Amino acid sequence: MKIVPEDTALKTARILAVDDEAANLSLVERAFRREGFGTVVTFLNGHDALVDFAASTPDLVLLDLMMPGVDGYELLESFRRLTPATEYLPILVLTADSTMNARLRALSLGANDLLLKPYDVGELLMRSWVLLDTRRRFLTVRG
């Protein structure tokens, strides 16, 4: 039984996932694979993710905040800096930091949505689908 609606247009969506926990990346990968939409590219550290982001623009970013080295907040800033103002690039923050401060800071730095770990896998997929769908409509309108 699938969680999100059947949508062939989103099968090829490129999803960038960054988390310092390999198990979490694996969970995301499997969840999306099970739903059958998007291609998930995973990174265990911020630096590598940034290099990839600069090379090829993703359709959605799933981002952890607390990471050693380049952390999620810095990545948020960098992603927003690298994205033109006319572009719509959704970023969904997945964090285990339940403090209000963390949530507000992430949203103020440009996160489009935020899920608190541990999250419901179905909710993750639904929110990701909503963001990807919005991006697809944006790209269609822009032409």
Added chain:
Amino acid sequence: MIGSGAGRAWADLGLGAKGLIVVALPLAILLSGIGALHLSGRAEAEAEARVRLTFAIQRDIHEVHALLAEAASGVRGYRLTGRRAFLEPYVKAEALLPQTLDRLRRTAQDPEIRQRLRRVDALVIQKRDGLAQLAAMPGAGTAAGIEAAEVANALVANKAVLDALRAEIDAMQRRERELLEQRQDQADSERRRTWTLTAVMAGIGLLGGLAAAQLLFTGIVRRVRGLERDAERLERGEPLTLADEAQDEIGRLARRLGQASDLLRSREAALREGEERYRRVIEGVRDYGIFALDIDGNVVSWNTGAERIKGWSADEILGRHFSTFYPPEAREETPARLLDTARREGRVEDEGWRVRRDGGRFWANVVITALHDEAGTLTGFSKVTRDVTERRLAEEALGHARAEAERASRAKSEFLSRMSHELRTPLTAILGFNQLLGMDREMLSEDQRHAVDQIAKAGGHLLAMIEEVLDIARIEAGGHALTLDLIEIDPLIEDVHDLIAPQVQAAGVEVRRSGDAAVRATADRRATIQILLNLVSNGLKYGSAGGVITLNVVDDRDGVRIEVIDEGSGVPPAMVDRLFTPFDRLDAERWSGVEGSGLGLALSRGLAQAQGGDLIYRARSDRPGAIFVLSLSAPQPSRQGVSP
């Protein structure tokens, strides 16, 4: 002065009257002198006229005598010769004698002369008659006997008349000579008197002038000079002599001057006293350095406080530029800038390091005020300096303490973030993968499905516990932001009712509302709902199935309270003390068979206290059961954010 009374009267006379007297006195003396001279001149002229009259009378007497003598001599000649030519003197005398006698009668005043003149008149008439007889006798030149006797008789008679006449005339002439001498003496004495009078008048006139000058000097000039000297004394601020007590204008002026002087001195004294008092106050101030600068910034006054704060004595610093007080790095720029601002804006305040005489530094609060005279011209500056080093140090310490507190606060919230992260992260994979497994239940065996459910249940419990632990930690760290609002209790209880309705229904319990209505309190709405949910949920867990949970609202003078009352067995008295201890479940599983984290009540009490209220437990008195009393702050008019 003549006498003190007269002197006083003179002094008291008005200046107009004084002037009149000073001018009139010599003038009066002059006029009286002229009058006296005039009278004296007239007397002299009269005397001289009388002398001249006497000469004329003498001449006339001579003339009468001569005319009679010539007439007699002529008549004799005629008698002797018979020639008529000899009668000429007689004819002339006949013509002139009456005139001359008449003139004599008119001019002669002396009684003796007049008496003699009357006798002379009679004699002259006799003589003229005798002469006329002789002249009329015929036969002149042809003397006959009888006739000759007649003639001789006539001649003798004539001669007797002439002798008597001569004697009278001689007496008259003697008298006239006496009179002449008398009158010449009189005229001489009149002349001498006139001269003496002239000299005396000249002397008196001189003395009068001198007296007028003296009056002018004593009455006006000397006193005006005295006034002038007093005015000079007034100018120098010395006491006045105030000698003039007269009632005239000068005296009044002198008294006015005296009053003005007194007034001026009393004002000066008051001013000096005020200035002195002011100076003593300023000089005595120890906590503030108060001193004055001239327009260039040089020190011109210095008080005790300035000496105490800056270490310079007045002798050492007066005349030096105030940039001396500034540390070398600020000496060039700051003093000039401050004076500039004070000049422009009237006042400038500054804080900064200043240098003491010994080189030590202190943190100064300085106010420089521009001083202007009445015309608005800048005359200098006043400078008030306070040593606020202690305050500065305290501020710095406070700043450090604040920074330290902020650092601690940051460390605390970082700790919370990290704790949340560390506790939740492992659960992500556990619950996530378990959920993925559960999504494909049809592919699992019965045992596997059971295992997946168990993992989900235990994971959910663990997550709930982690949430509560984090909440408690957050409250303790002060990171739980509460917003205190004026809230209505009734709708809030309805919300709680709605939120917990499914569990209530499942437990088959009735939740009732009782007590006061339309109550309001100052509280955080979310936290209050959370507490009530927790309490009702406890009531469902530990109360009796099918029983009643009552939410009783009380609003009295003790404040606003919400009581959650159940019909369970209550809390064993021995365990009441441990009721709000985190993780202490009071062996609840053993006596009630209910699962829990043991954090709910601790968290609820923390939230209640964080918003200014409290949460306590009370056993029911009417029957077994528990009462949890949530007290809240009474309504306050203003809303405020609180970060307990």
